[in-house]
Amino acid sequence: AQSVSQHNHHVILSEAASLELGCNYSYGGTVNLFWYVQYPGQHLQLLLKYFSGDPLVKGIKGFEAEFIKSKFSFNLRKPSVQWSDTAEYFCAVTRSGNTGKLIFGQGTTLQVKP
């Protein structure tokens, strides 16, 4: 069965620090990869997605992620975090063909201190 593993459950950073959140998945076939974010009191929103092509994808608010097929990884990065990035971040994977049937990781809570 497919699974998604997020290594960091709770991350605390100071503003301007760099961020990297790990994500690994266990499915060997063709997959689509996503990072979703949930700001306090808000709904899940798409940060970025990978379907094909350039393995380095850029999303909203300065976030990027790199798909490394050989490592089954899709880590999220941001060079300099802001207080407003405080949120919960979810990595998700789906098989090609049904992009709404997502398998989520357990999430990483990011707290950015001003």
Add this chain to the structure above:
Amino acid sequence: GAGVSQTPSNKVTEKGKYVELRCDPISGHTALYWYRQSLGQGPEFLIYFQGTGAADDSGLPNDRFFAVRPEGSVSTLKIQRTERGDSAVYLCASSRDRTDTEAFFGQGTRLTVV
């Protein structure tokens, strides 16, 4: 509407009671998904509708859970004989179709079974 709408936002019910949770997808979206998110976990897929039909209900935990989408728009998730373990946030998402590159999530219904 502008986004996916879920009602109620909060529901408290007694063990053994029946509950209905409603989802209003984005207008024109034919694909609709239900997820369940337990505390400290990522969302877990429950069921997927394409139009009026449940195309994939592999995530429903048992036969106490049922969902309908009679007119291909609004969907209702029904839980019979609720148990304390059913307490969770129930999320709904929609997309234009199953191959669309993004699913849009509602804010969820927080169900508490006492």
